Amino acid sequence: MTYKNILQKCAFVALITGNLVMTVSCNDDDVSPVLEERVLVKEINLEVTPELPLLIGTDTLIKYTVGPDEAFNKALVWKSTVPDVATVDADGRITAISAGSTVISARPAVGYSTTSTINVKVVNEIIHITDINLTNEELEVFVTSTLPLTWQITPADPTYPGLIWKSLTPDKATVNEKGEVKGVAEGTARIQVTATDDKHFTKEFEIKVKPIIYIESMEFVKETDKLALGETYTPQMNVMPADATLSYIAWESSKPDVVEIDEKGRFVAKAYGNAVITALADYGDGKPVKATMSVSVSEGLMNDQFTIENIWQPFGNFTHREFEWMENDGVLRIFPGEDKTYKAVRICRTGGFGFNVTNYPIMAFKVKFPENVFETSTSIEWYLDIWGGSGITVAGKYGEDTDKGKNAMTVVDCGEYKVFYADFTKKFLGKNQQYMPTSLTKYDTVELQFWKIWYETNETGSIYVDWIKTFESEQELKDLIKNESGKQ
Numbered sequence: 001m002t003y004k005n006i007l008q009k010c011a012f013v014a015l016i017t018g019n020l021v022m023t024v025s026c027n028d029d030d031v032s033p034v035l036e037e038r039v040l041v042k043e044i045n046l047e048v049t050p051e052l053p054l055l056i057g058t059d060t061l062i063k064y065t066v067g068p069d070e071a072f073n074k075a076l077v078w079k080s081t082v083p084d085v086a087t088v089d090a091d092g093r094i095t096a097i098s099a100g101s102t103v104i105s106a107r108p109a110v111g112y113s114t115t116s117t118i119n120v121k122v123v124n125e126i127i128h129i130t131d132i133n134l135t136n137e138e139l140e141v142f143v144t145s146t147l148p149l150t151w152q153i154t155p156a157d158p159t160y161p162g163l164i165w166k167s168l169t170p171d172k173a174t175v176n177e178k179g180e181v182k183g184v185a186e187g188t189a190r191i192q193v194t195a196t197d198d199k200h201f202t203k204e205f206e207i208k209v210k211p212i213i214y215i216e217s218m219e220f221v222k223e224t225d226k227l228a229l230g231e232t233y234t235p236q237m238n239v240m241p242a243d244a245t246l247s248y249i250a251w252e253s254s255k256p257d258v259v260e261i262d263e264k265g266r267f268v269a270k271a272y273g274n275a276v277i278t279a280l281a282d283y284g285d286g287k288p289v290k291a292t293m294s295v296s297v298s299e300g301l302m303n304d305q306f307t308i309e310n311i312w313q314p315f316g317n318f319t320h321r322e323f324e325w326m327e328n329d330g331v332l333r334i335f336p337g338e339d340k341t342y343k344a345v346r347i348c349r350t351g352g353f354g355f356n357v358t359n360y361p362i363m364a365f366k367v368k369f370p371e372n373v374f375e376t377s378t379s380i381e382w383y384l385d386i387w388g389g390s391g392i393t394v395a396g397k398y399g400e401d402t403d404k405g406k407n408a409m410t411v412v413d414c415g416e417y418k419v420f421y422a423d424f425t426k427k428f429l430g431k432n433q434q435y436m437p438t439s440l441t442k443y444d445t446v447e448l449q450f451w452k453i454w455y456e457t458n459e460t461g462s463i464y465v466d467w468i469k470t471f472e473s474e475q476e477l478k479d480l481i482k483n484e485s486g487k488q
Contacts, residue, residue, distance in 0.1 A: 038072045039068060039070045039071050039072055040071060040072075040073075040108065040110060040111035040113055041066050041067070041071045041073070041074060041108035041110070041111060041113065041114065042067060042068060042071070042113050042114060043066065043067045043068075043114055044064060044065075044066050044076065044106050044107075044108070044114055044115070044116040045064060045065045045066075045067070045116070046062055046063075046064050046106065046116050046118060047062070047063040047064060047065070048062055048063070048118055049162065050118065050119060051119050051121065052094075052104075052118050052119065052120045052121070053120075053121050053122075053123055053126075053159045053160060054086065054094065054096035054120060054121070054122050054123070055096060055122075055123060055124075055125070055126055056096050056097070056098060056099060056122055056123070056124060057096060058095075058096050059093055059094060059095040059096065060093070060094055061091065061092060061093045061094075062092040062093070062094060062104075062106075062118070063092075064076070064092060064106065064116075066108075072110075073108070073109060073110045074108075075108070075109035075110075076092070076106045076107065076108060076109060077106070077107050077108070077109050078090060078092055078104065078105070078106050079104070079105050079106075079107075080094075080102050080103070080104055080120075081102050081103045081104075081105075082100060082101070082102035082103075083097075083102075084097060084098060084100075085097055085098055085099075085100035085101065085102040085120070085122050086102050086104070086120050086122055088104050092106065094118075094120060096120075096122040097122065098122060099122050099123060099124055100121075100122055101119065101120065101121050101122070102120050102122075103117050103118070103119055103120070104117065104118045104120055105117045105118075123159060125159075126159045126160070126197060126198070127155060127157065127158045127159045128158060128159070128195070128197050128198075128199045128201065129153055129154070129155075129158045129160075129161075129195035129197060129199075129201045130154050130155065130201060131153070131154035131201070131203075132151055132152070132153055132154070132163070132193055132195070132201065132203050133151060133152050133154075134149055134150065134151050134152075134205055135150045135151060135152050136149060136150055139205065139206065139207050139208060140207070140208045140209075140210055141173065141181055141182070141183040141207060141208070141209055141210070142183055142209075142210050142211070142212055142245050142247055143183040143184065143185060143186060143209060143210070143211055143212050144182070144183060144212065145182070145183055145245075145247050146180050146181065146182045146183075147180070147181045147182075147183075147207065148178070148179065148180050148181075149165075149175075149179040149180070149181060149191075149205075150179075151163075151179070151193075158195070158197065159197065160195065160196050160197040162195075162196035163179070163193050163194065163195060163196065164177075164193070164194045164195075164196060165177060165178075165179050165191065165192070165193055166191070166192045166193075166194070167181075167189065167190070167191055167192075168190040168191070168192050168204070169187075169188075169189045169190045170184070171184060171185060172184055172185055172186075172187045172188065172189035172190075172209050173189035173191070173207055173209050175191050179193070181207055183209040183210070184209070185209060186209055186210065186211040187209050188206050188207070188208060188209070189206070189207040189208075189209050190204055190205070190206055190207075191204065191205045191206075191207055192204050192205075193205070210245075212245045212248070213241060213243055213244045213245050214244065214245070214281075214283055215239055215240070215244040215245070215246075215248070215249070215281040215289050216240045216241065216244070216289070217239070217240045217289060218237055218238065218239045218240070218244075218249075218279065218281070218289055218291045219237065219238050219291045220235055220236070220237055220238075220279075220291055220292075220293040221235070221236040221237065221238060222235070222236070222293065223293060223294065224293065224294045224295070224296070225293065225294075225295055225296075226295075226296045226297075226298045226301055227259070227267065227269040227295060227296070227297050227298070227301070227303070228269060228297070228298070228301040228302050228303040228304075228470075229269050229271070229272065229297055229301075229354065230269060231268075231269045231303050232262075232266050232267070232268050232269075233266060233267040233268075233269070233295075234264075234265070234266050234267075235265075235267065235277070235293060237279070237291065246265075248281050248283070249265065249279050249280065249281050250279075250280045250281070250282070251265050251277070251278070251279055251280075252277070252278045252280065253267075253275050253276075253277055253278075254275050254276040254277075254278075255273060255274070255275040255276075256270075256275075257270060257271055257273075258270060258271050258272070258273040258274065258275045258297055259275040259277065259295050259297065261277065265279075267295060269295075269297040270297075271297060272297050272298070272299055272440075273296075273297055274294065274295070274296050274297075275294075275295050275297075276292055276293070276294055276295075277292065277293045277294075277295055278290060278291070278292050279291045279292075279293075298359060298360075299354060299356040299359055299440045300354065300355055300356030300357065300358075300359040300360040300440065300470060301359070301360055301470055302353060302360070302363070302468060302469055302470040303467075303469050303470075304349075304467060304468040304469070305466075305467045306465060306466065306467065344449070344450065344451045344452070344453070345449070345450045345453065345463065346385075346447050346448070346449045346450075347365075347447060347448045347449075347465060348445060348446070348447045349445075349446040349447075349468075352388070352389055352442055352443050352444040352445060352446060353442070353443055353446045354440050354441065354442045354443075355386075355437040355440070355441050355442075355443060356437060356438070356439060356440045356441070357424040357425075357436065357437055357438060358438045358439065359472070360470035360471060360472055361423060361424040361425045361471075361472075361473075362421055362422070362423055362424070362470060362471035362472070362473065362474055362476070362477050363384065363421060363422045363424070363468075363469075363470050363471075364419050364420065364421035364422075364468070364469055364470075364471065364477055365419065365420045365421070365448050365465065365467075365468050366414060366417050366418075366419050366465070366466040366467050366468075366484075367417060367418055367419075367420065367448075367463060367464065367465055367466070368416055368417045368418070368463070368464040368466070369418070369453075369463055370462060370463070373453060374418065374453075377452060377453045379452045380450065380451065380452050380453055381406045381407060381449075381450070381451040381452060382407060382408075382409055382411070382420055382448070382449065382450050382451070383397050383398060383399070383400075383406070383407070383408040383409055383449055384397065384398040384408065384409055384422050384446075384447070384448060384449075385397050385398075385445075385446075385447040385449055386398070386429055386443050386445065386446050386447070387443065387444070387445055388443055388444030388445050389441075389442045389443045389444040389445075395429045395430050395443060396429050396430030397429070397430075398422045398424075398427055398428075398429055399422075399427035399428075400429070400430060408422075408427065409421060409422050409448075410422075410423065412481060413485070414481045414484055414485050415484065415485045417464075417466060417484075419477075419481055420448065421477060423474060424436065448468075450463075
């Protein structure tokens, strides 16, 4: 009998390939295959947190779902990487054996398309939550607005840190699983929070829901303004009525790559150029309220104010320059040695600076010394030192060729402070004064240096740096000094 005869005489041949079952009917007349598709499990959803603490001797049954619904075999294979710590049975029940950590995995009994895991930590005792306190500065929210709650748990490291949030007054405000409260109607909302451990510590908080006060008109105090590269700026606005709900203002920048607007409506200067900022309050009544402002990020402008952001740092780490930089306050704290001695201090700008003295030829530092330190340091020297960057290896000290770096910067009183400034229309940089950045020039290092500051034995004090700015003219600087001297 030939091979062809065998095929003609057989009753059937079953072929199983992957997800398909093919039945071949063999008779003398024809051969016709019938295909049947078998769908595998593609996802496993374990209804439990990724990190699961368990007390020794306890167990828990893991709830789960598999998909898709048409999968022909939904059975799972469970496994523990460290069964001495915790075991898991065929139903997904985890039993804690001893203190330690293990990973519980679940995969399809047929196929290997997906695997889900749980990190299990077996502990000797449960640390329960005993208190929950909100840390928001204000517990207020406007109607239709959202207030993300922030909180602190006692103790700080509970075994089960999860919380359940619930609104007891949903007619006033709702709250989601993340603790985000949304105002519904004016009044006082009561929000409940409950710990997820077995003792279920519960606490309630009151949230004031304020009505929306519509903006009738608004305008920027300044129609135009200039920002320094990297500066963060909060615009001043005249809004009517004065107690209008400002959270409904939508912000837009014509060039976000030049001036970006953050979530608090603050302008952030990202690159040199010009941008138009628009503030829009649209209540859907066809009468939107709008205000616009032009902003220029100017080459050579510096406006470092240390109440906002510090981008200066101490220079060097040498024994004759012992100090601590207080970043948030712009404070340079000096620690002299056991004997009365002179100290040297350098204030260095991180990231360098882009100069253009054609636009801004005046650079000034507003500094306050400890009482009598400046006056008693009769040999004190101060000067501006700038170098590196833009292909320039050396720039040098301001006015160096004139006075060898001694007292090269002018100093004037400003209340309790002193203002040190360089005027690049009168003195230049480097020996022979050959360096003058008349176009945009990036320097890596910009330093204000103080030498021979006199301190008594074990005396400590602080040098406060209020701001560092550049100005278009000496008169502009003097006007600011006059204004700020009156505020001291």
